[in-house]
Amino acid sequence: ITTIEGIAGEATLHPLQQAFIDQDAFQCGYCTSGQMMSAAALLHEPCGADDDAVRECMSGNICRCGAYTNIVAAVQQARKSV
Template identity: 60%
Template sequence: MKQAGGILGFALAVPLAGPAEALAARTQVAAGPGSVTLRLNGQPTTLTLEPRTTLLDALREHLDLTGTKKGCDHGQCGACTVHVDGRRTLACLTLAVAAQGKEITTIEGLATGSELHPMQAAFLKHDGFQCGYCTPGQIMSAVACVKEGHASTDDQCREWMSGNLCRCGAYPNILAAVREVASQSAKG
């Protein structure tokens, strides 16, 4: 009985330091606001941010780039998709400080002047949106999908775009837009 009590006491004891505490002790993140320089749509931008500020909040609340949407804020809907160094990234799960020194492209940075990006034009042509809330994230993900070579079939495109949700159900039109741009890219 004494032996069982000793084992139970050991099992219920508070651990000295778990993996999270050990990582925090090694990382030593600054406690207050600091300077963060982001290369955003080809332009360097310096902000003073708390270390825990997400890239999404930096874009929307500090830079007034509201094209990137806050949907679920948990990385489940894809409304906040941006490109970081050419790869699709969920801005709600990315700390702004982690994006320093990397090229960030938002929906506002896709067009060249008044000329829409081919994916933006295809979304308009195929009516690839209804309420429009998910559209910026859908377009950013679609551009990456084509660039990555993951849009050669309908099924492949659906699979690689599955992280972007549309509550209105405009999926057939989104698929048509993505496939059109993919076929144009394959030709030229």
């Protein structure tokens, strides 16, 4: 089982973690762990390349702040790095 603490090495960020920072995908932090782990799984599962497909693949997580646009942008950025 991989947890949010285990997706990167000790001294570096996973490309997904860096993308969440770059795209300001964190707001209140309520959904961060769930969004991050769903996004990490999405990087290794079949999911369409466009933003609508990413939203559908990530639809099991609820963001109270409505940062969905930034989260999708972070996933798309990470896809280019992984």
